[in-house]
Amino acid sequence: MSLSKFKHVKVSGISVVVPEKEINIYDEAEYYGGSVKKIDRMRKMVGFWKRRVSDKETTPADLAYDAAQNLIGEMNIDKKDIDALVFVVQQPDVVNPSTAYFLHDKLGLSQDCMATDINQGCVGWVFGLHMVSQMIESGAYKKVLLLNGDTPSVGIDPSNRNSAPIFGDGGCATLVEFSEEEIESCYNIDTISSGFEAIISPFSGTRFRMQLSDDKEWNLLHELVHEKLTMPTGMEVPLMGGYMDGIAVFDFTINIVPKNIRKIMDYVGLTPNDIGALCLHQANKQIIQAVGTGTGFDLEKVPYTAFENYGNNTMCSIPTTLACLDKEIKKDKLCCCGYGNGLIAISSILNLENTYISEIKTFKKPEYVLTRDEYINYWRKKITGEISRKEEK
Amino acid sequence: MKTEDFLVELEDILQREEPCNVNDALTDYEEWDSLSKMAVMAYYKKNFGVDINLNTLKEINTVDELIKLAGDKIID
Structure with missing residues (x-):
């Protein structure tokens, strides 16, 4: 069943943080042969302009933590009332256990509050809302903190013009609650798993295992890390980096995503005229406009300001878009659609008329963040017993 | 759409500053990239x-071949 409807789930508040460091594509003329004309063309065609990027020490969880602290403070949320924390992340702090437990601890949530990670990419905000809505509508949970975080810009070679100008980083916190008063929300999901390899980090998990205590394996890893290959587009990329079949993804977005959106609008009996804005995942301007026109929307209702100003911050891009919306736009019927790695498209019709949407905040690095050397030393001391649990506290 | 109108549109699609002509080789255009x-x-x-x-x-080389892909939607 790809379509679902909820009647008692309210999105109460949304808060987004972005890193302080901003990169402007006009400061990167060296990668365009010094040609402002070429940059102008990229700006006009794809919307490349500004993006916010993290340092190497900041993790998606840190961004989500800061967004959560802002939301809890601004909405005066009593932490004791939060009975579930769901963290959507594709780059967890550690593989084991769920990074949600780390966030649960740092935020000081109660033992009665459950916590879990969900692994999703660009669809992560809408997908997370869909999962949390089921938890609330079932009656099991009343107040859920949905967190999202991603740092796709970290580790990308700045000379990789396929990826570097696109991605920005961000964190988001969303409070979702049970509402006695009826408030309708709907979702439609298309799962195109045949496109599983279209956006993938093929060497990031257990499909590629190495025994690094073996010198031969270590040498092989060294070779593989440095291996570069030429894509059909002529772009040279590292074997072990993330892989994206740009054309397959574009094909998916112009063919599947508009159908996904039209289906949910038919389901609820709405036309583009009834919708305040079509808030799409901010992949890039070209894709946003192709999806918008493919869905029959006037492009004035399909914003891409968030992409131009903050970059594609994956699962945070729709909440970032919501925070950028003009105040005059009616938010009682918004269509929010995520699409990306999976491949998956998920659209929603949401009523955010009475939702607190904070202005976008600059990330404040939490005091607990350690440098890499400090992190290594922390674990040395932890393993040898020099740090006790009591001292940590 | 008339061919001459499409050529103006193509100039805009490619964000090209030079005019496009039916017999031009797309592969000669600096702008004929994946974008x-x-x-x-x-x-x-x-x-x-x-x-x-x-x-x-990938298989087509000229503007004329691109026009032919539109079938009867682009006319002389």
């Missing part, structure tokens, strides 16, 4: 209801 190909795919779908994929665009 332009995606823009052409989106334009054909939106304006002509014609689905074209990357492999098709």
Whole structure:
């Protein structure tokens, strides 16, 4: 069943943080042969302009933590009332256990509050809302903190013009609650798993295992890390980096995503005229406009300001878009659609008329963040017993 | 759409500052990159209801061949 409807789930508040460091594509003329004309063309065609990027020490969880602290403070949320924390992340702090437990601890949530990670990419905000809505509508949970975080810009070679100008980083916190008063929300999901390899980090998990205590394996890893290959587009990329079949993804977005959106609008009996804005995942301007026109929307209702100003911050891009919306736009019927790695498209019709949407905040690095050397030393001391649990506290 | 109108549109799709001509080789255009190909795919779908994929665009060499992909949607 790809379509679902909820009647008692309210999105109460949304808060987004972005890193302080901003990169402007006009400061990167060296990668365009010094040609402002070429940059102008990229700006006009794809919307490349500004993006916010993290340092190497900041993790998606840190961004989500800061967004959560802002939301809890601004909405005066009593932490004791939060009975579930769901963290959507594709780059967890550690593989084991769920990074949600780390966030649960740092935020000081109660033992009665459950916590879990969900692994999703660009669809992560809408997908997370869909999962949390089921938890609330079932009656099991009343107040859920949905967190999202991603740092796709970290580790990308700045000379990789396929990826570097696109991605920005961000964190988001969303409070979702049970509402006695009826408030309708709907979702439609298309799962195109045949496109599983279209956006993938093929060497990031257990499909590629190495025994690094073996010198031969270590040498092989060294070779593989440095291996570069030429894509059909002529772009040279590292074997072990993330892989994206740009054309397959574009094909998916112009063919599947508009159908996904039209289906949910038919389901609820709405036309583009009834919708305040079509808030799409901010992949890039070209894709946003192709999806918008493919869905029959006037492009004035399909914003891409968030992409131009903050970059594609994956699962945070729709909440970032919501925070950028003009105040005059009616938010009682918004269509929010995520699409990306999976491949998956998920659209929603949401009523955010009475939702607190904070202005976008600059990330404040939490005091607990350690440098890499400090992190290594922390674990040395932890393993040898020099740090006790009591001292940590 | 008339061919002459499409040529003006193509200039805009490719974000090209020089005019486009029917007999031009697309491969001679500096702007004929993957971005332009995606823009052409989106334009054909939106304006002509014609689905074209990357492999098709890789096989064509001239503006004239691109025009032919639109069938009777572009006329002389």
